Amino acid sequence: MEAEGAGGEREVPVRRRGQGELEAQVLSVLGEASEPVNAAWVLERLGGGLSYSTVITILTRLHAKQAVTRTGPKRPVLWQPVANEAGLAALRMRRLLDKQxxxxxxxxxxxxxxxxxxxxxxxxxxxxxxxxxxxxxxxxxxx
Missing domain, CATH: 1.20.5 (Single alpha-helices involved in coiled-coils or other helix-helix interfaces)
Structure with missing residues (x-):
């Protein structure tokens, strides 16, 4: 249901992304790069009003899942995909299986x-x- 804003205009609720959807989008963007890229490059291609810190959080989570690699401590940190969207799903399946x-x-x-x-x-x-x-x-x- 739409809510009415202060000026009488209707506010459309923002759709929440499904679990893993943003990770998949980040991996897709990284897959388009011909070389390792920084988070600002990823943010620019994602669009959609995301913050820089959100992109860094997603990249860090993907790194923890071994779906992306990152350069060492030098700045800027550069990111590169190890797995595509299918590879990320396979990593998730493997982690679930390993817990059983x-x-x-x-x-x-x-x-x-x-x-x-x-x-x-x-x-x-x-x-x-x-x-x-x-x-x-x-x-x-x-x-």
Whole structure:
């Protein structure tokens, strides 16, 4: 519902970003750069009324998640993506999995809710990783 401002004009509520949406936008902008860039460069390309400190906070969070790298203590600090949006989602999935005590149960449950297309894609990707690869499929019986 719209609220009425002091001058009688209607105020449109600001839409909150979804969880991780701003991180994905920052990664996308970083992905456009041909070399490491500073936070001001990222801010300029993001637009949308964000503050410099918000951009620094997001870059710092992405650095903690190992999705971006940063230069050393010299100024200005330069940022570069390690992972794209898909890579960030994969990092999140991996962190969630690492927190679980029964990894087999979590992975089994995950696979059981995949669409047939996604399950086939996952099988194909695992097969491509080849035998001897640490993530290659084993000779486990089918479920």
């Amino acid at each position: 005590s029964d990894r087999d149960a979590v992975l089994s449950s995950f696979v059981s809710v995949l669409s047939s297309h996604d399950e086939e894609l996952l099988r194909s990707l695992l097969a491509e990783s080849g035998p001897g690869h640490p993530h290659a499929p084993t000779d486990r019986p089918e479920r």
